[in-house]
Amino acid sequence: MTPEASLWNCLNGKALDLLFLIHKGTWLWLTRPLWGFPFSFLRVPWLVLLSVTLCCLLRGAPLSPNSTQDEDSFTVGVLGPWECDLLFTKALPHVAAQLAIMRAKRDFLLDLGTQLDYVILEEGCNTAQALATFLSYRGAVAAFVGPSNPGYCPAAALLGQNWGKALFSWACGAPESGGTLVPTLPSxxxxxxxxxxxxxxxxxxxxxxxxxxxxxxxxxxxxxxxxxxxxxxxxxxxxxxxxxxxxxxxxxxxxxxxxxxxxxxxxxxxxxxxxxxxxxxxxxxxxxxxxxxxxxxxxxxxxxxxxxxxxxxxxxxxxxxxxxxxxxxSGTTDFDGAFSAARKNGEITVNTEPEQVSPLFGTIYDAIFFLANALNHSKKQGGQHSGKYLQDHIISLDLAGFSQRIQTDERGNRxxxxxxxxxxxxxxxxxxxxxxxxxxxxxxxLGRPIHFPQGEPPPSDSNCWFDPDTLCIGGNSLTYSMIPLFSQPVIIKMSSACTALCFSTLWRKQKKKETQSLPLGNLALNGFPPVHSKFPPLLPLQMRDLRHENVNLCLGFFTDLGVSAIVFEHCCRGSLEDLLKNEALRLDWTFKSSLLMDLIKGIRYLHHRGFPHGSLKSRNCVVDGRFVLKVTDHGYLALLERQRVPHSQPLPEELLWTAPELLREPEGPRRGTYKGDVYSFAIILQEVLARGPPYCTSGLSAEEIIRKVVAPPPLCRPVVSPDQGPPECIRLMKQCWSEAPEDRPSLDDIFSQFKSINQGKKSSVVDSMLWLLEKYSHDLEDLVQVRTEELELEKQKTEKLLSQMLPQSVAEALKAGTTVVPEYFDQVTIYFSDIVGFTTISALSEPIEVVDLLNDLYTLYDAVLNSHDVYKVETIGDAYMVASGLPRRNGTRHAAEIANLALDILSSVGDFRMRHVPEVPVCIRAGLHSGPCVAGVVGLTMPRYCLFGDTVNTASRMESTGLPYRIHVNRSTVQTLVSLNEGYKIEVRGQTELKRQIHWLIRTRYWNGLPFPSPVHFTNEETEANRVK
The missing domain is CATH 3.40.50.2300 (Response regulator)
Known part of the structure; x- marks a missing residue:
């Protein structure tokens, strides 16, 4: 096989594997873990992983031929970072694999019936490289011992299942849903x-x-x-x-x-x-x-x-x-003794002392010997040698490993x-x-106590941490209960700063069937140590007890399966930020002042109850179905602070509401202050007045704004136009964002000042609601009128387009949903024309040039049609078909209308030029014929109005047997034109293959400007016919 063919075969196999991995990728990265212990996501960006994988596939083609194993051989690949990590190399994987294979072959209890062999496969220390390399080993082995990197265990397990190859790994946990991955160690x-x-x-x-x-x-x-x-x-x-x-x-x-x-x-x-x-x-x-x-x-x-x-x-x-x-x-013989005995027996030939070998040697040996015994059981029970079935034969084993027994239970667990x-x-x-x-x-x-440095072990924690049915609060065990269903909708606020919050305030308080109050103590966060702070000892209980119209109700705390959350009441109209972004909602000062007063009342209540917010912003102000604003997410930073959650720096966009003194803290803002909330209120006030995001008129990035706010002068604050709010309100806003915290007013002062701003115009939620309903009513009427006009306009466009595609009567019937019955017309005249030499023109032109030619020509034809009583039937390529006398009957005028049309088109074409070759004239030929036909609509998808009958066929042949710049007319049409006596000049052509008298339509007495046709060379038959005529 040539190298190119080998590479192609390799890539074919790898492409399928890669597609399988990518197809599973969405599930693999985004869903819950597959394993008995959960993995985090693969740490490698997806695109980077894909790129590395493709590169390794191309580079690694010769290493992994995509050929199948011989039926009499079974090769095991031992995966590990053997070359890039010297301490893994100290495990001597070659020696361990060789020893395990040799002993498996010599064991009289193992009748493998196949040639068992091994190959050492380099895994790489980088997870992306390890996975890409693993893909290239598909055809090289029948089963794997590995991976040793848990970072790509989920991907390797999926690929192994897809390939039908077993994976015996000491680093991967057991998948929950079967598969071919077999852990060789307990969890x-x-x-x-x-x-x-x-x-x-x-x-x-x-x-x-x-x-x-x-x-x-x-x-x-x-x-x-x-x-x-x-x-x-x-x-x-x-x-x-x-x-x-x-x-x-x-x-x-x-x-x-x-x-x-x-x-x-x-x-x-x-x-x-x-x-x-x-x-x-x-x-x-x-x-x-x-x-x-x-x-x-x-x-x-x-x-x-x-x-x-x-x-x-x-x-x-x-x-x-x-x-x-x-x-x-260790078993009866420990690692040192087992290794020394193997050296003494000549089974290990390397000149290395046991102290120089990593104990991982025994783990590798046990994994291979474990796999060999599974292969033996599979053969004894009539199974196939494929690695796909090995995981079915690891139940209730008891084997002698390298330095300990290899045992499994009835479910195959080690x-x-x-x-x-x-x-x-x-x-x-x-x-x-x-x-x-x-x-x-x-x-x-075992009878010997552990020696701790100070003689005593570290203090024990409460046993409730290890009881799945209890919840730890201050070292006390509380019976855990799920949050009940609430009569009102709820929304779960997830933590973005930590993995889990472990709270529940909706617990069952019971002791000997009597309700008792909870003891004072600390509430622990799952994942973070319980520490006491100067915050109230029962902060969660106080959060639950907060009750105010303008403070969002904290319903409790939820935790289950490591996922925890604070539960707040759901407000259906979203946040204040969403409300301000809704351009369809008209907000005047009455409604704005109502929202702002709600905000002031909510913050004022929290401050009176000892709850500085700390992260106040427009997205933390929610609006319920009655347009009442409520402050939410209160107490959140306090909970994180008292549990000493590792601090992560928020994005600059999240800090635009934060007071300067808090931004200057060494580790950034961790908890709220009363004066900091006043500063945040001023920024929200700017948002409401300007109806835009913070600093919307500055033109600076969030990073630049934060840098200027932290390090004045000059003082960096938002700019609000005087016409965007009352002057008193703007002055209050500037006072609230003063640089010095002591210069900022308290919430009580803000409340008093804001009430005086609206004196004589008392604002309330009810007034705002009534005003809003009235506004909505007017807006709805205007909107309905606009939408009705738009609908009527679109209807007219649709009807116009339909009437251009089908006759008016047919279009009306289709719109009404009735069946269009085919109609017989006893007298019509049909016009056909095409371009002489169109095939040659098409061959010498680009496709787009041909399209431009036909579009320009048919646009010219269509303009001529408007002044005649004719109906355009269709265009096919360069063929143009027009009829008169249908769908609207016009007596004997049909022949004159088509004749006049043909002369007008011929006159217009005389000056027509192609854009890409203007020096080449466009020659057309036309054919006319009169007679009966049937018209009807054909098809349901894209219905077409079609003509049927011998008249259509004859008109088409009249056109195809014509000459450039000439109008071929049949005898039936000539008789109708002569009867009209409108001065048409007609010349006799004579007999053609149509076996009937044929004529040329030259002009009428009113016609001028026709292109000069080529001389007509009559045949002998045509000359004789003209002489007889």
């Missing part, structure tokens, strides 16, 4: 949860290395723990070499820290830097517990193993006392024991202290 998230539940540590932080495989792992861990209701705090990533570790550690507020990176015990430099910095900052004093995540993926050697990195007697040895290592329990390993800060060995059985999720002590 690491469930292992973490079991340990956290045992010690009562609910507050977790996650720190990852900078590589994609660890960043994606951190996102996976974070999403999974939050889904189980635990408050996961900061999630940060380090830079190369552990850069940024100090900043990441300073954000810690949680008890347990999950480190998603290579363990320092296997050579992980980032973890070494992180622990050293934590020790230097005093964070390893027992307040925090650090857990290396990668140890969950393999069996860390701990029997008779001393780690040199912990023998330095320095800071790292002491820092590791704050680390708890959770790893797979079972294993984990141990918690500890050090005392003085020795370099790991000591098992607890055992975790994944079949029961119970943690049991």
């Amino acid at each position: 690491t998230i469930h292992v973490l949860l079991a340990v956290l539940r045992h010690f009562g540590w609910a507050h977790v932080a996650v720190i990852s290395s900078y590589q994609d495989v660890w960043v994606d792992t951190a996102q996976q861990v974070t999403s999974a723990l939050r889904t189980h209701g635990l408050p996961v705090g900061p999630v940060t990533s380090l830079g190369p070499g552990g850069q940024g570790s100090v900043g990441a550690l300073k954000q810690l507020q949680d008890t347990m820290v999950v480190m998603c990176m290579h363990s320092v015990l296997v050579g992980g430099s980032e973890q070494a830097v992180l622990l050293a910095q934590a020790h230097a900052l005093g964070l390893t004093d027992g307040r925090y517990v650090f857990i290396p995540y990668d140890a969950l993926l393999y069996g860390m050697p701990y029997r008779n193993r001393s780690y040199p990195v912990l023998r330095d007697g320095g800071g790292l040895q002491e820092a590791y006392d704050a680390v708890l290592t959770i790893s797979l329990e 079972l294993a024991n984990y141990v918690i390993l500890d050090t005392d800060g003085q020795k370099s060995q790991l000591i098992p202290t607890h055992l975790l059985d994944t079949s029961t999720q119970l943690v049991q002590s």
